[in-house]
Each structure stands twice: as C-alpha cells, then as structure tokens.
Amino acid sequence: xxxxxxxxxxIREKWTSTRNERAQILLSHYPxxxxxxxxxx
Numbered sequence: 001x002x003x004x005x006x007x008x009x010x011i012r013e014k015w016t017s018t019r020n021e022r023a024q025i026l027l028s029h030y031p032x033x034x035x036x037x038x039x040x041x
Contacts, residue, residue: 001026008037 004026007019015023027034 008033011041 004022007015007023007026010019012023027037
C-alpha cells in the first residue's frame with residue numbers, strides 16, 4: 001500500500017499500466033477509497 005498512495009495524487013489518465021493494476025487491487029479492497037478518489041477529481 002505504500003507505493004499505492006502516490007497514484008491517488010495523479011489523475012487516472014496519467015496512470016501507467018503498473019499503477020493501473022495496483023489501483024484495481026487497492027480500490028477493490030477499499031471501496032470507500034475509490035469513492036473518495038472519484039469525488040476529488
């Protein structure tokens with residue numbers, strides 16, 4: 001999760017493929033985090 005926190009600072013379109021994979025895993029485990037990310041951007 002330490003590496004995943006930085007992907008939340010970037011907009012989804014600028015994620016690399018690795019970050020995209022990491023985000024899918026992270027956000028599937030923490031749906032509240034996904035909702036907060038979607039509301040912020």
